[in-house]
Amino acid sequence: MAIKINPEKCTLCSICVNTCPFGALELKEDKIVVNDRCTLCGACQEACPSEAITLEETQKTAVSSEHKGVWVFAEQRDGKVKSVSLELLAKARELAAGLKTEVCAVCFGHGVQDLQQLITHGADKVFLVDSPDLSSNPEDYLTAQLSNLIQQYKPEIVLAGATALGRSFIPRVAAKVSCGLTADCTGLEIDIEKRQLLQTRPTFGGNIMATIICPSSRPQMATVRPRTFKKNAPDGGRQGQIIKLDFNKEGITAHSQLLKFVEDVSEKVKLDEADVIVAGGRGVGKTENFQLIAELAAALGAALGSSRPPVDEGWLPYSHQVGQTGKTVAPKLYIACGISGAVQHLAGMQTADTIVAINSDPSAPIFDIATYGLVGDLFKIVPLLTQQLKRE
Amino acid sequence: MQYFLTDEQKTIKELARKLAEERILPVRAHLDEAEEFPWPIIKDMADSDLFRVFVPAEYEGLGGGCLELSLVVEELSRVCSGVAISYAATALGSYTLMDFGSEELKRKFLPDIAAGKKLCAFALTESTAGSDASGIRTTAEKVEGGYLLNGTKQFITNGGEAELYTIIALTDKSKGPRGASAFMVEKGTPGFTFGKKEKKMGIRASATCELVFQNCLIPEGNIIGRPGMGFIMAMKLLDKSRPGVGAQALGIAQGALEAAYEYTSQRIQFGQAIINQPVVQSMLADMSIQVEAARALIYAAARYADSGAKDITESSAAAKVFASDVAMRVTTDAVQLCGGAGYMKDYPLEKMMRDAKITQIYEGSNQVLRSAVAAELRKRKAKS
Amino acid sequence: MNIVVCLKQVPGTTEVKINPETNTLIRQGIKNIINPFDSYALEEGVRLKEKFGGKVTAISMGPAQAVDMLKETISLGADEAVLLSDRAFAGADTWATAYTLAGAVRKMGQIDLIICGRQSTDGDTAQVGPEMAEMLGAAFTAYVCQIEEISAGQMRVKRMMDEGYEIIQSTLPAVITVTKEINIPRLPSLRGVMKSKSAKIPIWTLQDMGLDPKKVGLNGSFTRVVKIFTPQHDKKAEMIHGEPEIQVTCLLGKLREGGLA
Incomplete structure (x- = not known):
């Protein structure tokens, strides 16, 4: 597997050198040399005007056609199914329609409430493994159990929420069943002809989007951030079956056990569930000034958010951070105060329905995605806004 | 460069x-x-x-x-x-x-x-002994079991925070400057206490404090060098340390130059960054030239001292005087270039300007050091 | 304790842009650094060594230039560092990377703890740590923000989950990924830097580790990048002008129209 450059066709025009996203091609004396940064992405092949570059790909074993069905890992916490799982069921329906296959939800827990909602939100089948051993999501058990089911039932696609739990144990499943996994997808589409899942995700802190496929392995696995997709309205008329499977912990080594859980109560309104978020950025200047932002949030009954700089500076705890390395949110209203709008931040909030940007710099990128833009001094505008809201 | x-x-x-x-x-x-x-x-x-x-x-x-x-x-x-x-x-x-x-x-x-476990301080200055170091009054009397220190040292950098103090005190009052000796005194020695911590114009992160000795007994072995050598050692020390004070001034000037450059590149007036104004460029250029000249002189003086040369008084004094005057001028100009912003505490420049001032004053005021340079000049002339 | 810290060399900024004309990444003037999350992993490894004794080995899979980064790890307290480098490793996705790193750990023999950063700042996948743990059959805990205790082949850690903290007890050997709350990484020391300049960084190849060539690099990768592009934002804000009072009144009017205030 390698990039081949035909010296007879190559004119040393160096277009490929400039095209390579990874700086892997160099012009050395009278030839183009490929260094070890090459990821065989093929960009140079497309760019070469002389068709001198070929990408020789060894054929992998064809994908077996016995893999069928789109699975969603239905994550529960304290017996309640997480919203992200319902969002994924909506997307799974769409993918399954293209592939003409079924949607299955896989749920591990104990006494999980309202499993019917998995069906009304899109599942044709629900695989339920119910055991007291599974109630607190022990990852060793989840890894083993999900891997076993995948090996037994051979789904074509497996989706899971990119929650702390999902991001922690789904990669272990991928390692165990030897298949590709794409993290934090923001877009999922199907190439129906090749039955390939086109997985689009942000990379380089959200500055670049990459579309990724798994050409040779099944299932195709992906994790998706909460609130990336919208869930369907429940359809009470949908039919589906709940299949109960036994949990057999023999043969599973439990390396870890949960001793204690301490709920984080520092946030009054949880960011990722909030309908309204008021967030501050570097422009807020210092810890004390966040009081202004917090007052506006209180007046709106909103959650308090932050871009990365205030968290890095220690003005606010990490739990308030919105963006690529923080939380992804999709509120009805997002008010960004003194946030310039670095792509990393936008990645976490741009799906908000209405975005208000308050910034002193009229060329701040936040205005490119905002619904309403106010150029001005946040220290004047924000307190006025709070005042007017309180007066009503 | x-x-x-x-x-x-x-x-x-x-x-x-x-x-x-x-x-x-x-x-x-x-x-x-x-x-x-x-x-x-x-x-x-x-x-x-x-x-x-x-x-x-x-x-x-x-x-x-x-x-x-x-x-x-x-x-x-x-x-x-x-x-x-x-x-x-x-x-x-x-x-x-x-x-x-x-x-x-x-x-x-x-x-x-x-290992950085113990900070040190050097104590020569007293209320009666500034530029004229021979005015010191602190005494170290030889007694059974060591030396007994009495007196008060003033404006001592690291005072109160340091663990170890090099103290210059008179072992023989009758001999004047020839009767001074140097001692190592540890914090916590009975009879050794600290006076008030000074409030300063600049370098405010540093501690400056009085050292008070009242019948403070220190071991005989804590004397540094021979008795009577105190002043000679102190003068040698200051010759050696002055390039360091110059380096402090140089650093301040460099920081101010960079801050002024950044501000003038970003500050828009009359539709463009003010750095585009020739008058601003001229000031920045002068600042940059002075900073580089100070650096060249300090590095040269430091290297000369490191070469083992004995006659370093003039080169060290020159480096300290030049660099500290540069620091004062450059920080003042930097504040000027940044206008109102430069004067505000939200920007670092007013602090740099306050900090710069001390470098013209301590470890030999620039006036005293100029006299020293002039004296060397005359000595050279006399020899030739 | 025998500790391995896995590090990745990443571009010193995430402000990478695509040249709109050539549709490729602009990399000029960007220096490579230790993935910031990995520097917390290294610091934690060094602190554990200082407390319990033993050895910290830094490993990285990457091109020959990553030797410089590994030398830096020596200046920050690592005892040894090994670069896993081979033409065959190029183009590895997380699975193939985890397989290669796991191969290196196996070659080292008895290892008690493997520490990784929470994720890399360029790829952001957070997958290599858990995948490697599974391949090694070791315990795995993600998002560790404090190591509370290590004794008698067990460790107790605190980790950050979405809804709060968990205290997890696990067996050793273990793989953990750490968050930036776990420590404040030290600066290099002068003696460390001087030591690192003369440090020899061995390079292990595919053959040295006895790995299966079909499982490394692009051959061993299940995923393929087929396209890269810059995210598009085509919405344009409706600007509300005027004095602050007017701006605020006007905004509230608009929000009320939409039923938002």
């Missing part, structure tokens, strides 16, 4: 800059405002081996000279000279021990100094 620093010198300079930017920059305004001694940063400097730079290798140091010390002080001062001086004063407070102390005394203290 290329100063042909060795790889090791470059490493020292780079690390000092990294420490200054990562650890000092975020807190410098706070330290200045609160007049807070920067203990966490001292710990970082210790962990990074910066205190080893000026200590000989046989006492767990890295064996650097004046130049290496100056490189560190320059880089720390570029961000905050208040923090830098707490570091530099430790070198000042330990040089006499290193150069003249007994092997036993060196073994006892230098490894801890190199």
Whole structure:
């Protein structure tokens, strides 16, 4: 597997050198040399005007056609199914329609409430493994159990929420069943002809989007951030079956056990569930000034958010951070105060329905995605806004 | 400009800059405002081996000279000279021990100094002895079991925070300056207390304090060098340390130049960045030229001192005088270029201007040092 | 304790842009650094060594230039560092990377703890740690923000989950990924830097580790990048002008129209 450059066709025009996203091609004396940064992405092949570059790909074993069905890992916490799982069921329906296959939800827990909602939100089948051993999501058990089911039932696609739990144990499943996994997808589409899942995700802190496929392995696995997709309205008329499977912990080594859980109560309104978020950025200047932002949030009954700089500076705890390395949110209203709008931040909030940007710099990128833009001094505008809201 | 620093010198300079930017920059305004001694940063400097730079290798140091010390002080001062001086004063407070102390005394203290576990201070100045060091009144009387110290030292950098103090005191009042000796005194010695901590115009992160000795008995072995050598050692010490004060001034000027450049490139007036105005460019150019000239002189004076030369009084004085005058001018111009913003505490420039002033005053006021340079000039003329 | 810290060299900024004309990443003037999350992993490894004794080995899979980064790890307290480098490793996705790193750990023999950063700042996948743990059959805990205790082949850690903290007890050997709350990484020391300059960084190849050539690099990768592009924002804000009072009144009017205030 390698990039081949035909010296007879190559004119040393160096277009490929400039095209390579990874700086892997160099012009050395009278030839183009490929260094070890090459990821065989093929960009140079497309760019070469002389068709001198070929990408020789060894054929992998064809994908077996016995893999069928789109699975969603239905994550529960304290017996309640997480919203992200319902969002994924909506997307799974769409993918399954293209592939003409079924949607299955896989749920591990104990006494999980309202499993019917998995069906009304899109599942044709629900695989339920119910055991007291599974109630607190022990990852060793989840890894083993999900891997076993995948090996037994051979789904074509497996989706899971990119929650702390999902991001922690789904990669272990991928390692165990030897298949590709794409993290934090923001877009999922199907190439129906090749039955390939086109997985689009942000990379380089959200500055670049990459579309990724798994050409040779099944299932195709992906994790998706909460609130990336919208869930369907429940359809009470949908039919589906709940299949109960036994949990057999023999043969599973439990390396870890949960001793204690301490709920984080520092946030009054949880960011990722909030309908309204008021967030501050570097422009807020210092810890004390966040009081202004917090007052506006209180007046709106909103959650308090932050871009990365205030968290890095220690003005606010990490739990308030919105963006690529923080939380992804999709509120009805997002008010960004003194946030310039670095792509990393936008990645976490741009799906908000209405975005208000308050910034002193009229060329701040936040205005490119905002619904309403106010150029001005946040220290004047924000307190006025709070005042007017309180007066009503 | 290329100063042909060795790889090791470059490493020292780079690390000092990294420490200054990562650890000092975020807190410098706070330290200045609160007049807070920067203990966490001292710990970082210790962990990074910066205190080893000026200590000989046989006492767990890295064996650097004046130049290496100056490189560190320059880089720390570029961000905050208040923090830098707490570091530099430790070198000042330990040089006499290193150069003249007994092997036993060196073994006892230098490894801890190199590890940054103990800060030092040097105490010569008294209320009656500033530029005229012969006016000191503190005495060290030889008694059974050691020396008995009495007197008060004034304006002592690192006073109260340092563990080790090099004290110049009279062992023989009748001999005047020839009757002074140097002693190592440990914090906590009975009879040794601290007076008030001074409130200062600049370098406010540093501690400046009175040292009070009341029948303070110190062991006989704590004398540095021979009795009566105190003044000679102190003068040699100051000749050696002045390039370091110059480096402090240089760092301040460099920091101010950079801050002024950044501000003038971003400040839009009349539809363009003010750096596009020829009058602004002219000021920046003058500032840059002066900073570079100061650097060249300091590095040259430091290298000359490190060469083992004895006649370093003039070169060291020149480097200190020139660089400190540059620091004062450059910081004043930098504030001017930044206008109202430069005058406000939200920007670092007013602090740099306040910090710069002391470099013209301490370790020999620029007036006294100019006299010294003039004296050397006359000596040369007389010889030729 | 025998500790391995896995590090990745990443571009010193995430402000990478695509050249709109050539549709490729602009990399000029960007320096490579230690993945910031990995520097917390290294610091934690060094602190554990200082407390319990033993050895910290830094490993990285990457091109020959990553030697410089590994030398830096020596200046920050690592005892040894090994670069895993081979033409065959190029183009590895997380699975193939985890397989290669796991191969290196196996070659080292008895290892008690493997520490990784939470994720890399360029790829952001957070997958290599858990995948490697599974391949090694070791315990795995993600998002560790404090190591509370290590004794008698067990460790107790605190970790950050979405809804709060968990205290997890696990067996050793273990793989953990750490968050930036776990420590404040030290600066290099001068003696460390001087030591690192003369440090020899061995390079292990595919053959040295006895790995299966079909499982490394692009051959061993299940995923393929087929396209890269810059995210598009085509919405344009409706700007509300005027004095602050007017701006605020006007905004509230608009929000009320939409039923938002």
